[in-house]
Amino acid sequence: MSNISLSFFFISLFFSLKSQISLARTDSISRTNPLIGNKTLISKEGKFELGFFKPSKNSNNYYIGIWYKSLPQQTVVWVANRVEPVTNPHSSQFKISNDGNLVLLNGSNHQIWSTNTTSKAMHATLLDTSNLVLTNSSGSIVWQSFHHPTDIAMPDGLIEYNKITREYISLTSWESPDNPAPGPYTVSLDPDGLNQFVLMWNNSEIYQKSGLWTGKYFTQAPHSGSGYPLYINSSCIDTWDRRYISYTVTNSSVVTHNVIQSNGLFQQLFWLNNTQEWQPVSSEPA
Numbered sequence: 001m002s003n004i005s006l007s008f009f010f011i012s013l014f015f016s017l018k019s020q021i022s023l024a025r026t027d028s029i030s031r032t033n034p035l036i037g038n039k040t041l042i043s044k045e046g047k048f049e050l051g052f053f054k055p056s057k058n059s060n061n062y063y064i065g066i067w068y069k070s071l072p073q074q075t076v077v078w079v080a081n082r083v084e085p086v087t088n089p090h091s092s093q094f095k096i097s098n099d100g101n102l103v104l105l106n107g108s109n110h111q112i113w114s115t116n117t118t119s120k121a122m123h124a125t126l127l128d129t130s131n132l133v134l135t136n137s138s139g140s141i142v143w144q145s146f147h148h149p150t151d152i153a154m155p156d157g158l159i160e161y162n163k164i165t166r167e168y169i170s171l172t173s174w175e176s177p178d179n180p181a182p183g184p185y186t187v188s189l190d191p192d193g194l195n196q197f198v199l200m201w202n203n204s205e206i207y208q209k210s211g212l213w214t215g216k217y218f219t220q221a222p223h224s225g226s227g228y229p230l231y232i233n234s235s236c237i238d239t240w241d242r243r244y245i246s247y248t249v250t251n252s253s254v255v256t257h258n259v260i261q262s263n264g265l266f267q268q269l270f271w272l273n274n275t276q277e278w279q280p281v282s283s284e285p286a
Contacts, residue, residue: 028125029102034095035064041126042069048077048130052089056178061085063180064094064104064113066130066145068255072276077130077152077257078145079180080104081113096121102134102143115143130154150180153187153247153258159197160244161189169244173260185264189243195236197245199266199284207264208285221284232256 027043029035040051049069052062053076064080081104086092091107100120104113115121119142121134131154134143146157151173153159160169173183186200190209196218199208211220213236231251237244249256255271266284271277 027127028123029094029096030123031096031098034093036093037090043126043128043130045128046070047128048126050126050132052086052092052094055180059178060087062087062089062092065180066126066132071255071271075278076180077150077154078132079150082150082180082182084112086112096124096134100136100142117143119143129156131156150174151183151260155247155249155256158244158246159187159189160242162242164241171258171260173264174262176262183262185260185262187258187260187266189245193243195238195243199260199264201264208266210284221282 025042026033027041029041035041035051038051040049042049046069048066050064050066053065053067053074054060054062055076063082063085065076066078067074067076080094086104086106088107093105095103095105097103097111097114100122101117102115102121102124103111106112115134117134119136121142122137124132124134126132129146132145133141136142146154147160147169149157149159149169149171151171153171158169159171162168168188170186170188173185175181175183184202186203187197188200190196190198195213196210198206198210200206209220210218212218217234218236231249231254232247233250234247235245237246247258256269258266258268260266264285267280268282269278269280272279
């Protein structure tokens with residue numbers, strides 16, 4: 001074989017393999033493309049991954065979750081079926097049903113989780129923010145995981161009180177580090193209508209308050225105020241129909257999130273590349 005033919009062979013092989021990898025990797029589910037077994041979704045820039053996971057090596061339970069794709073240790077930021085796990089991901093399906101909902105079916109084809117939306121969706125897409133969005137035929141978002149968080153508030157996510165429906169978007173801890181079932185601790189907007197967030201036990205007993213929003217920070221929150229990193233922008237918005245708290249990160253290289261731990265601590269965590277671990281910069285209660 002000549003050098004030209006050999007070069008052409010390897011170039012063709014390279015582009016063929018690249019094409020196969022590209023086709024195998026996807027960030028979305030359609031009605032004809034369910035998620036089964038070891039198959040996962042990977043966000044467009046490879047920042048997050050969605051699929052079946054076990055919360056510990058000794059667990060026999062599997063959950064649909066979203067985690068950081070690029071970090072060496074699996075950090076799950078969202079869980080779908082917190083209440084009812086599956087035992088065999090290869091016989092379970094995460095799919096868009098005929099009525100347009102994103103659902104999880106177990107090995108007996110029994111529906112154990114659903115988005116419960118009345119709008120018919122065509123696609124579910126994992127974004128590079130970690131937000132899982134359900135869109136209809138016109139591309140409009142009809143459901144998103146950022147409006148149904150578990151224990152973590154990601155940048156661009158939110159906690160909210162809807163004044164019309166009187167519904168809360170809150171964070172709820174895991175039952176334990178090895179069990180993502182809803183635990184007893186929550187982070188929510190103040191039920192008395194004040195512009196602050198509160199930490200609650202059993203949705204009844206407030207054990208920590210952030211202090212009122214000044215327009216720039218919360219007066220009693222340790223991860224707020226002038227000493228807080230400049231690349232974190234927090235906001236507390238109060239309109240006629242809702243109140244919500246959110247934050248953004250202005251430095252794209254920063255990896256961070258807020259989490260309510262299973263022991264009741266509310267922490268802001270930053271990923272340190274030099275030590276390859278999460279570092280808390282604040283904890284409430286202090």
